[in-house]
Amino acid sequence: MAVFPFTAIVAQDELKLALELVAIDPAIGGVLVFGDRGTGKSTAVRALAQLLPHIRLVEGCRYNRDPDGEPGCVEGCPCGGKKRPRAVEAPVPVVDLPLGATEDRVVGALDLEAALTRGERVFSPGLLARANRGFLYIDEVNLLPDHLVDLLLDVAASGENVVEREGIGIRHPARFVLIGSGNPEEGELRPQLLDRFGLSLDVKTPEDIPTRVEVVKRRAAFERSPKAFTDKWAAKERALTSRLKQSRARLAEVTTPDTVLERAAILCKSLGTDGLRGELTLVRAARAAASLAGETVVSDVHLRKVATLALRHRLRRNPLDESASSTRVERALEQVFAA
Numbered sequence: 001m002a003v004f005p006f007t008a009i010v011a012q013d014e015l016k017l018a019l020e021l022v023a024i025d026p027a028i029g030g031v032l033v034f035g036d037r038g039t040g041k042s043t044a045v046r047a048l049a050q051l052l053p054h055i056r057l058v059e060g061c062r063y064n065r066d067p068d069g070e071p072g073c074v075e076g077c078p079c080g081g082k083k084r085p086r087a088v089e090a091p092v093p094v095v096d097l098p099l100g101a102t103e104d105r106v107v108g109a110l111d112l113e114a115a116l117t118r119g120e121r122v123f124s125p126g127l128l129a130r131a132n133r134g135f136l137y138i139d140e141v142n143l144l145p146d147h148l149v150d151l152l153l154d155v156a157a158s159g160e161n162v163v164e165r166e167g168i169g170i171r172h173p174a175r176f177v178l179i180g181s182g183n184p185e186e187g188e189l190r191p192q193l194l195d196r197f198g199l200s201l202d203v204k205t206p207e208d209i210p211t212r213v214e215v216v217k218r219r220a221a222f223e224r225s226p227k228a229f230t231d232k233w234a235a236k237e238r239a240l241t242s243r244l245k246q247s248r249a250r251l252a253e254v255t256t257p258d259t260v261l262e263r264a265a266i267l268c269k270s271l272g273t274d275g276l277r278g279e280l281t282l283v284r285a286a287r288a289a290a291s292l293a294g295e296t297v298v299s300d301v302h303l304r305k306v307a308t309l310a311l312r313h314r315l316r317r318n319p320l321d322e323s324a325s326s327t328r329v330e331r332a333l334e335q336v337f338a339a
Contacts, residue, residue, distance in 0.1 A: 002226035005233040006047035007240055009040055010215045011206055017289075018199045018309055019048045022177050024247045024288040029198025029281060030156075030178035032141070032189070032313065039203045041181040045137050046094055051241045054089040055133055061085075062125045063172050064093060064132045074172050076122045093134030095127050095176075099143055106148060107163050108170065123170045128161045131176040141180030142189045149193050152178070156196050195274075198281045199306075200313035202326070247291040254287045256298040263303060267336050271329065273314040282310040300337060307333055 009016065018031045033041045058065040061079035073081035097106065108126035127136070138144060144152075155161050161174040180197065182189070194200075206212050222229040230237075261283065268278045283298075285306035290298045312325040
């Protein structure tokens, strides 16, 4: 099935930047996208996954095990947990978590067919196993049931899924980039889950006519001939793939001067963000932005570029200031950098 090219998405620059940053450094903690329907949120996520270099995994492994990692796997996995397995390359997984998904479908459960036909207790992995080393995409994340929110919080914090079902105890890696989207008019996100997302942004329907016309033209061209359209954008797609790959490799060389760390701390303090997760995420995102720009030293330019993305969802409500969170961050930026 053809995927709409990432580089062909019209406008939505903030969304594309956020996804590129977490692709460079998954430790940033995922992306939360609120806004209008039909603005390219899910299209951008799937398109980004197509851009990323294929990952190496153990052939036949249900948990996307890295062949260069620790040997062994979950009992019953077709890969057998071999020490010298056969490695294959595959696209980065993108897994949708449906709104009505049950807990068993998400975490995994007993394989009923094996239990009934052969009398064996075999674990059937869930969506978290499929998403390991990839992306877990949750549309309408603000409507997710509380028990699944709690479950995702635990897994996101530990990078591991632990399942106890019908006498079976299973533990497997579940490290993924969490991407959530939703409409704020349909309900707010629980603060505990909101804080787990590294970056947050609001996506708006384009207001200017030329942009809206260009969106329709490109979508129509893609639907008319997906291959011809993707071929047209192939060079730009390859260039961005190369850029992301180089940025990932360069990330370890990027340094953050104390002056930048101090500005990050002052900014978070002036905004009243809780804890230190704001500073940590802000600095990680600035490092990824520097690497994306081909630089090895984080500067104020990179800090300012990612500050709104990293901090807008961490602000306390201020009854004396009804300004939008983005406006409050931008105002704080002007004050901090003017000092």
